[in-house]
Amino acid sequence: MPTTACDHHSAASRRRLRVCFIVSLAVLLLLTAAVAVLAITALRPHPADTTISTIQLTSVSLSPGHSLNVTLDVVLSIRNPSPIASFAHGAGHAEVFYHGALAADANVPPGRIGAGGTNVVTIRLTVLADRLAVYAPQLYSDVLGGAGGVSLTVRTTVPGTVTVLGLLRHHAVVLTVCDVVVSVRRPGTQSSSCHYRTKF
Numbered sequence: 001m002p003t004t005a006c007d008h009h010s011a012a013s014r015r016r017l018r019v020c021f022i023v024s025l026a027v028l029l030l031l032t033a034a035v036a037v038l039a040i041t042a043l044r045p046h047p048a049d050t051t052i053s054t055i056q057l058t059s060v061s062l063s064p065g066h067s068l069n070v071t072l073d074v075v076l077s078i079r080n081p082s083p084i085a086s087f088a089h090g091a092g093h094a095e096v097f098y099h100g101a102l103a104a105d106a107n108v109p110p111g112r113i114g115a116g117g118t119n120v121v122t123i124r125l126t127v128l129a130d131r132l133a134v135y136a137p138q139l140y141s142d143v144l145g146g147a148g149g150v151s152l153t154v155r156t157t158v159p160g161t162v163t164v165l166g167l168l169r170h171h172a173v174v175l176t177v178c179d180v181v182v183s184v185r186r187p188g189t190q191s192s193s194c195h196y197r198t199k200f
Contacts, residue, residue, distance in 0.1 A: 048087050048113070049196045050156050050176040053077045053120065057150075057182060070127040070150075072096065072104070072182070077120055078158060078174070080113040088112040089119075089160030089174070096125055097153040099135050103127045108158055149181040162200075173199045 053075040074094065080087040092108030104125035113119045142150045158174040178194040 048078060048080050048089075048158075048160070048162075048172065048174045048198060050076055050078050050158055050174050051194050051196075052154060052178045052180060052192055055152075055154070055180055055182055055192075058124070072125045072127060073122060074125060074154065075120060075122050076108065076156065077118055078111070078113060079118045080116065082162070082164075083115050085162050085164040086112065086114050087160050087162050087172075089158045092156060092158035092174075094123055094125070094154065094156045096127065097155065098127070098150070099138065100153075101131070101135060103131055103152070108156060149183050151179070151181050154178045154180060170200050175199065 055072060055074045057070060058073045059069075059071040074096075076094070078087075078089065088110075089112075090110045092110075094106050094108055095102060096104040104127045106123045106125045108121055108123060111119045111121070154177075156174075156176045158176075160172055160174070162170040162172050164170070174196065175198070176194055176196040178192055180192040
């Protein structure tokens with residue numbers, strides 16, 4: 001049977017429909033992939049960070065045995081940068097090192113930080129010169145001499161749970177190391193440099 005113009009028109013229409021269907025399907029798949037990537041990015045927990053807002057000498061005293069004791073007040077800022085997740089942290093730990101030797105340590109109290117919030121925590125540490133017998137001459141020189149500052153390294157470990165939209169939970173540990181120079185002549189931190197990372 002000979003083909004007619006109607007048959008040619010019908011075949012062309014079907015081809016156009018197939019092309020439209022394939023193009024529409026491809027666009028739909030691309031949109032789905034884009035939405036999935038955006039959703040994963042939005043729901044991925046943002047790492048929290050801990051920085052030292054201030055650190056200052058609050059007291060310097062000599063014990064009866066002429067050992068030098070130094071008390072430090074350290075103000076930590078624990079920041080949760082995520083706009084959609086909260087961060088509930090348990091009791092953490094702070095350590096102060098002087099020339100690589102552990103000089104003092106203290107617990108960081110637990111707390112909860114809402115999305116985009118910051119929790120400010122003050123902890124008091126007593127640096128006992130007995131722990132630093134090897135470095136006692138250097139410590140005496142830094143505190144009582146003309147150097148004007150004591151170089152310390154403060155390391156904090158804060159474990160917690162990140163909750164995204166009240167549904168998804170991720171366990172995390174925020175690790176921070178700060179190199180600071182504490183002024184002896186005036187309160188506050190002369191300089192500080194912090195590095196942090198979050199382990200999920």
